[in-house]
Amino acid sequence: MVKGVQQRAVETRDRLLAVATALIAETGYAGVRIDEIVARAGMAKGTFFAHFKDKDGLMDLLIAQRIAEFLDALEASPVPADAADLADSMLPLLTFMSCERYVFDVILRRSGAAALAEIGPIALMLGRHGEIVGRWLSRRNFRPDVPVSIQAEGVQAFMMQALALHFCALHSDIPLSGRFRPYMQAWLGHPSE
Amino acid sequence: MVKGVQQRAVETRDRLLAVATALIAETGYAGVRIDEIVARAGMAKGTFFAHFKDKDGLMDLLIAQRIAEFLDALEASPVPADAADLADSMLPLLTFMSCERYVFDVILRRSGAAALAEIGPIALMLGRHGEIVGRWLSRRNFRPDVPVSIQAEGVQAFMMQALALHFCALHSDIPLSGRFRPYMQAWLGHPSE
DNA sequence: TCCAAAAACTGACCATGGTCATTAAATCAA
DNA sequence: TTGATTTAATGACCATGGTCAGTTTTTGGA
Structure with missing residues (x-):
């Protein structure tokens, strides 16, 4: 099944949010590193900055x-x-x-x-x-x-x-x-x- | 003339402060970069952190x-x-x-x-x-x-x-x-x- | 004067946030 | 179906604050 283009972006964003939430529980807000977020989410770093400023x-x-x-x-x-x-x-x-x-x-x-x-x-x-x-x-x-x-x-x-x-x-x-x-x-x- | 060891440190620190003050006048507080300070002061980066946390x-x-x-x-x-x-x-x-x-x-x-x-x-x-x-x-x-x-x-x-x-x-x-x-x-x- | 200890300094290196030209995927009209 | 266009994702690269093992300079005593 082919995902809609918007659907794809929404899923990416949700996954980043979910991974970040999990990391916050582990290391607190300040301890979260973007490299760690994208590594766990299996994405490239640039993707993060495409979704968040x-x-x-x-x-x-x-x-x-x-x-x-x-x-x-x-x-x-x-x-x-x-x-x-x-x-x-x-x-x-x-x-x-x-x-x-x-x-x-x-x-x-x-x-x-x-x-x-x-x-x-x-x-x-x-x-x-x-x-x-x-x-x-x-x-x-x-x-x-x-x-x-x-x-x-x-x-x-x-x-x-x-x-x-x-x-x-x-x-x-x-x-x-x-x-x-x-x-x-x-x-x-x-x-x- | 040989400088006292403490005198040497004091001069280094004063120079860093003076250069930083000049840079602040040029670029504001936030715009000051440590690399620029030490470059203008003719010192190594490590020296900065020996004098300031x-x-x-x-x-x-x-x-x-x-x-x-x-x-x-x-x-x-x-x-x-x-x-x-x-x-x-x-x-x-x-x-x-x-x-x-x-x-x-x-x-x-x-x-x-x-x-x-x-x-x-x-x-x-x-x-x-x-x-x-x-x-x-x-x-x-x-x-x-x-x-x-x-x-x-x-x-x-x-x-x-x-x-x-x-x-x-x-x-x-x-x-x-x-x-x-x-x-x-x-x-x-x-x-x- | 000479040498060992202490203080000051060095700069290669690291960590991490952030950029951007490039590539891949999805869409849509013909 | 296909090719042009838009959207999404990529990852090498950069900027800058900060570290630290090693080097140089100073000091003080023998």
């Missing part, structure tokens, strides 16, 4: 897939009752983002682009995250004196800071929650108490 | 030098009167950090280490920045309901977010100040107005 282009996709799962869970969960609750709901995603320094790097490096057409999967995911948090804050507004959009981006600012501290910190025994919750609470918590 | 190790130093200049200016300036004033005082440093994506990457990548002995120059600079801001906030406490240390780290969180937005943003025409001031004001501003 570069190594990060692949990681982009695979990381965005994982993030999407966390966002699905977030969207399905109830509106948080207070700032601490909101902070806790971010922890699964935050924990994934902290699983490897390389993952954090890719998220930062690839999280946006100049033209709309170039928006990467990760940027879309983070945009969706902002929308979910914004929707929550609209329904349960902790700080009426601050615009909801700024509150929502503030949540992301502290997530980013928690990650930066996690990877750059002198005390790596501090849990992520300890680097995130207090700021979130001070930010959205009870400003006039 | 890796390429980022060099950039670490040169970027930290620039940051130190901004912190000197910050330390010499008066305690800001309000949150907007505080935000504005951060702009020169923020602008330098945003001069090149690579600079931001190096700052993130190298801004800390597991062991005290490995603390890089940039980590020290950012630590000093936190101290300066903390000192300001101790003298002019905008939000008594939030611990000063958390206020100070909050300032850094929003600087980091402004940088991330700057490099990842869809609208690159937004000035850095517009990505920083509103958050700073909402954060430290007038929470109970």
